[in-house]
Amino acid sequence: LDPDRAREYHDETLPQDVFKEAEFCSMCGPKFCSYKITQTIMDEHGLAKEGA
Structure with missing residues (x-):
């Protein structure tokens, strides 16, 4: 996967500054x-992302 290209796609579809850190x-x-839901569940249960 190419995170830089993914960021470009994200910024193309959501060009407003408020979405740059979405x-x-x-x-x-x-x-x-699914990313947001997973992150919310991990935060609620005190689970940290390790090795990410």
């Missing part, structure tokens, strides 16, 4: 994003 993708949005 932790969800433009396809599913914040309510349905």
Whole structure:
């Protein structure tokens, strides 16, 4: 995977500055994003991302 290219795609679909640091993708949005849901669950249970 290419994180730089992914960031470019993200910025193309969500060009506003407020979305530059968004932790969800433009396809599913914040309510349905699996990344965001996983992060919320990990935060609620005190689990840290290790090795990420």
